Amino acid sequence: MNTIVVYNSKTGFTRQYGEWIAEELGCKAIPEKEAKKDLSAYECIIYGGWLMAGKITGLDAMKANPDMSHKKLIVYATGATDHRATEVIEKVKVDNLTPEEQEKIPFFYMESGINFKKMGFFSKSMLKMMGKSLNKKQDKTPMEEAMAKMFEKSSDHTSKDYIQPLVDYVKDL
Numbered sequence: 001m002n003t004i005v006v007y008n009s010k011t012g013f014t015r016q017y018g019e020w021i022a023e024e025l026g027c028k029a030i031p032e033k034e035a036k037k038d039l040s041a042y043e044c045i046i047y048g049g050w051l052m053a054g055k056i057t058g059l060d061a062m063k064a065n066p067d068m069s070h071k072k073l074i075v076y077a078t079g080a081t082d083h084r085a086t087e088v089i090e091k092v093k094v095d096n097l098t099p100e101e102q103e104k105i106p107f108f109y110m111e112s113g114i115n116f117k118k119m120g121f122f123s124k125s126m127l128k129m130m131g132k133s134l135n136k137k138q139d140k141t142p143m144e145e146a147m148a149k150m151f152e153k154s155s156d157h158t159s160k161d162y163i164q165p166l167v168d169y170v171k172d173l
């Protein structure tokens, strides 16, 4: 199947995962902006977006692309959430894909981290606000506790291991 990786990345984590996936599958990885031009040559689109307050950035636009109706779409999301937080990751899936889409669109999560150095002013401010409101919250769940800490400083938890389930899935198509 003629495949391409399309990613939306601000600080580089989603790009890195996209490039690793493309390398493994022997296909191209391109930023979303370039994909606006033409995807007609591809039957399978692997779309990667980063999590912003639980939302997979750029996914709605990708799903709305009229080109997509005849193609196989596979989605991966990157985020600071621990890859073992299965309930949080399940919620991301449910919040970003309708029940019908969940049947058709395979979803994969890849833990990344936070890169304050490469972040713009808007992202930095929003992250600080999210951190503050989590810190104020009474009776935080262990996951919220970890999130509040995560949003305080830069971290990098990327691992090539996280691409494997997606790569295996595509190789089996």
Ligand SMILES: Cc1cc2nc3c(=O)[nH]c(=O)nc-3n(C[C@H](O)[C@H](O)[C@H](O)COP(=O)(O)O)c2cc1C
Pocket: 008, 009, 010, 011, 012, 013, 014, 015, 050, 051, 052, 053, 054, 055, 078, 079, 080, 081, 112, 113, 114, 115, 119, 122, 123, 124, 126, 127
């Ligand atoms: C404003 C903002 C909100 C974020 N919200 C979440 C979130 O809800 N869940 C999560 O796991 N990570 C969250 N993150 C972390 C990013 O998803 C993570 O750093 C991502 O891998 C960045 O991708 P990029 O390097 O490709 O831009 C947030 C980051 C920013 C800047």
